[in-house]
Amino acid sequence: MYRRITLAVLLLLILALTAPVLAQDEVVVRFRSWSPVIATTEAMIEAFNAENPDITIEPDITNYPEYLVDLQTMAAGGSLPDLIGLEPGALTQQYRDHLMPLQDCAVATWGEDWEDQFFPVGIEQARLGNPEGDDNIYGLPVLVQTINMWYTVPIFEEAGVEPPTTYDELKELADMFNAQGIAPVMIGAGDGWIRRDVYMQLIHNIAPGLIYEAEDGMASFADEPFVEAMTWWKRLFDDGIFQMGALGMTHYPAAVEQIQGGRAAMFPMGAWWQQQAANPNPPPLDQNLAGYAPFKFPDVTGMGAPEDLLGGIDVMLGVTRDSANPDAACKVITDWISGAGAQALINTYNDLPAYIGLRPASFGSENQEAVWDLFTEEWLASVQYARQLKSPDVKQALEDALAGVAAGEMTPAEGMQLVQDANM
Amino acid sequence: MTRKWLIDNQGLFFMAPAMILFVVFVLYPILYIFNASMYDWDGINQAIYVGVQNYIEMFTDDRSFALSIRNSIYWTFLTIFPQMFLGFILAYILTSGVPLQNAFRVIFFMPAIISPVVLGIIWQRIYAPFGGLLADLAWETGARFLMQPYLSDPKIAIFSTIFVNVWQWTGFSMLMYVAGLQGLPGEVLSAAQVDGAGALQRIRYIVVPMLRHVHLTLILLGVIGTLQTFALVYMLTKGGPNHATEMLPTYIFLKAFPLQSMGYASAVAVVLLVIALGASIFQVSVLGSRFTIGN
Numbered sequence: 001m002y003r004r005i006t007l008a009v010l011l012l013l014i015l016a017l018t019a020p021v022l023a024q025d026e027v028v029v030r031f032r033s034w035s036p037v038i039a040t041t042e043a044m045i046e047a048f049n050a051e052n053p054d055i056t057i058e059p060d061i062t063n064y065p066e067y068l069v070d071l072q073t074m075a076a077g078g079s080l081p082d083l084i085g086l087e088p089g090a091l092t093q094q095y096r097d098h099l100m101p102l103q104d105c106a107v108a109t110w111g112e113d114w115e116d117q118f119f120p121v122g123i124e125q126a127r128l129g130n131p132e133g134d135d136n137i138y139g140l141p142v143l144v145q146t147i148n149m150w151y152t153v154p155i156f157e158e159a160g161v162e163p164p165t166t167y168d169e170l171k172e173l174a175d176m177f178n179a180q181g182i183a184p185v186m187i188g189a190g191d192g193w194i195r196r197d198v199y200m201q202l203i204h205n206i207a208p209g210l211i212y213e214a215e216d217g218m219a220s221f222a223d224e225p226f227v228e229a230m231t232w233w234k235r236l237f238d239d240g241i242f243q244m245g246a247l248g249m250t251h252y253p254a255a256v257e258q259i260q261g262g263r264a265a266m267f268p269m270g271a272w273w274q275q276q277a278a279n280p281n282p283p284p285l286d287q288n289l290a291g292y293a294p295f296k297f298p299d300v301t302g303m304g305a306p307e308d309l310l311g312g313i314d315v316m317l318g319v320t321r322d323s324a325n326p327d328a329a330c331k332v333i334t335d336w337i338s339g340a341g342a343q344a345l346i347n348t349y350n351d352l353p354a355y356i357g358l359r360p361a362s363f364g365s366e367n368q369e370a371v372w373d374l375f376t377e378e379w380l381a382s383v384q385y386a387r388q389l390k391s392p393d394v395k396q397a398l399e400d401a402l403a404g405v406a407a408g409e410m411t412p413a414e415g416m417q418l419v420q421d422a423n424m
Numbered sequence: 425m426t427r428k429w430l431i432d433n434q435g436l437f438f439m440a441p442a443m444i445l446f447v448v449f450v451l452y453p454i455l456y457i458f459n460a461s462m463y464d465w466d467g468i469n470q471a472i473y474v475g476v477q478n479y480i481e482m483f484t485d486d487r488s489f490a491l492s493i494r495n496s497i498y499w500t501f502l503t504i505f506p507q508m509f510l511g512f513i514l515a516y517i518l519t520s521g522v523p524l525q526n527a528f529r530v531i532f533f534m535p536a537i538i539s540p541v542v543l544g545i546i547w548q549r550i551y552a553p554f555g556g557l558l559a560d561l562a563w564e565t566g567a568r569f570l571m572q573p574y575l576s577d578p579k580i581a582i583f584s585t586i587f588v589n590v591w592q593w594t595g596f597s598m599l600m601y602v603a604g605l606q607g608l609p610g611e612v613l614s615a616a617q618v619d620g621a622g623a624l625q626r627i628r629y630i631v632v633p634m635l636r637h638v639h640l641t642l643i644l645l646g647v648i649g650t651l652q653t654f655a656l657v658y659m660l661t662k663g664g665p666n667h668a669t670e671m672l673p674t675y676i677f678l679k680a681f682p683l684q685s686m687g688y689a690s691a692v693a694v695v696l697l698v699i700a701l702g703a704s705i706f707q708v709s710v711l712g713s714r715f716t717i718g719n
Contacts, residue, residue, distance in 0.1 A: 068681040072686075076467065094469070098468070173576065181563060190662065243553075243554040245559075245573040245575070247665045248553065248574060248581065249552055249553065250662075253545075391680065392683050392684055400666050403666035406665070407577065409638055
């Protein structure tokens with residue numbers, strides 16, 4: 001009996017002594033983000049691990065508001081994970097001191113000309129808001145996007161009409177669809193980001209690039225072009241272009257449900273709308289993206305629509321300075337951008353790849369493939385300007401002003417003055 | 425430390441666990457937030473000391489904060505008292521021996537146990553002027569007055585939100601009153617009936633005064649609930665449109681995280697704390713004593 005106990009104690013001691021050594025062989029990369037969704041992330045991890053079985057990735061995906069809280073709490077506690085999801089601009093800048101520059105990782109993986117292997121908008125926006133003289137890349141873009149309009153194909157086919165290119169055409173379609181109980185342009189304008197997206201396209205129609213000059217103090221948000229864009233925004237509500245009560249509806253999920261239900265003729269969204277086709281049990285319109293087609297924002301002001309679209313980074317990834325395994329984290333990021341993990345991601349049509357040349361393994365329909373090619377080969381290459389703004393205060397002021405003007409609480413001039421005040 | 429000192433001060437040791445918890449989980453966070461409110465700080469990077477500037481800006485140049493305060497006042501008066509009134513009526517009916525009264529109690533109480541997040545999603549679909557339940561009803565029946573911009577018109581959005589809260593919590597008030605009514609001494613009510621008091625007189629002069637402890641409890645819980653309101657508003661309107669339904673907790677969240685102004689959010693949190701303290705002192709010292717002594 002005594003010998004058995006002695007043996008058991010010895011065995012436990014050996015295990016206790018060797019466990020840390022064994023544990024050291026396992027490299028763990030902790031990943032926290034709001035995007036991609038967990039099912040997609042798990043597919044990316046599986047693809048990565050097939051080639052890198054020695055690295056364990058521990059993902060934790062939460063919704064965006066919760067993610068912001070968690071990230072700040074972890075940063076304050078000095079326990080940031082190895083890999084974090086980032087948005088270009090304000091969020092990345094807030095955590096800049098906690099992030100490692102990633103250009104060395106990029107050069108080691110893709111060579112000196114690595115930037116040429118990405119769509120330009122991804123590289124430009126990765127540096128958005130960097131202090132003057134700081135050319136570091138604190139996050140590498142994984143997915144990029146355009147913002148544009150979509151129409152519901154069966155509704156347009158039944159009506160025998162084409163997507164509008166001018167405001168008059170848009171108004172004519174709106175009158176027709178309103179009479180049929182169909183939302184002409186479905187928007188969940190209760191969400192600030194979609195208000196801003198539409199305004200960005202309006203001001204881009206009037207004065208391409210001017211809004212970024214205003215952000216940098218070289219123009220005023222109270223100037224005439226901005227007020228004019230805001231006036232057009234108001235007209236979209238007053239003329240019944242947007243559905244009734246748009247300001248009290250969220251874009252996700254409320255407006256999206258109406259779109260999927262075939263009750264919207266057109267809607268503002270972006271390239272990411274392609275992911276509808278990959279959802280489990282998609283409604284008929286979503287299946288293989290059969291029911292939707294993209295088109296450019298109409299030339300509502302009559303000044304001639306610019307050829308380029310607005311766009312930006314959907315999600316980028318950064319490696320934190322707290323990371324215990326920065327080399328492994330670099331390996332994960334680069335795989336998810338251009339390797340097996342990236343292919344798994346792209347196969348879900350989640351958005352457009354930041355890395356040039358990736359294609360989904362298969363398409364469900366010719367329309368789906370045509371849409372993909374349109375985005376990656378024509379539209380994305382033309383993106384010059386960002387859909388994002390640098391300052392969270394300006395962004396919020398613009399979103400508030402758009403809501404205030406749409407609700408009739410303030411004039412377009414008063415609204416834009418508020419934005420200018422926030423930029424002081 | 426002598427044995428005598430230990431014996432003389434043994435009470436300290438009994439208090440210590442509670443005091444330690446109080447200091448760590450209550451006092452320290454309050455002092456931390458108060459200190460943070462004196463800085464221009466994004467919650468991550470170097471903070472810049474600005475003194476009381478956050479407070480000055482809040483009270484002189486912050487429309488959203490003013491709206492939050494206004495909405496909190498609306499919320500306090502338009503949820504607590506209607507909930508109590510409706511809850512009392514329901515409780516009175518459902519303790520008078522109507523058929524299926526237990527089933528009705530369960531049905532009326534059910535919204536109180538549903539998550540505000542779920543309720544927010546459901547009511548957004550009911551209210552939606554396009555494709556919402558009321559709008560579709562209006563479209564099908566011709567009752568177009570039902571098709572209103574309930575959540576998109578800044579003038580009525582806060583009242584639409586308050587309505588959902590009243591709908592959710594009336595059942596809770598009802599349950600409290602049911603418990604209170606069942607605890608009333610039957611002989612007092614019988615004596616009043618023998619003395620010729622009608623049903624309304626019995627309610628006015630006997631039932632309502634004898635339920636004062638329930639009234640006070642509901643007011644207390646209502647004020648606490650008002651100051652903590654977050655999930656329902658966030659899910660229904662996110663505080664919009666243009667901050668028309670902003671409450672102090674949603675505004676604190678907006679400032680602290682999406683807008684990266686943790687210092688300013690801390691200042692708003694301090695104001696919320698002061699309001700909560702003021703309300704508590706008022707309830708205990710003024711409202712509480714009147715209810716206890718009776719008029």
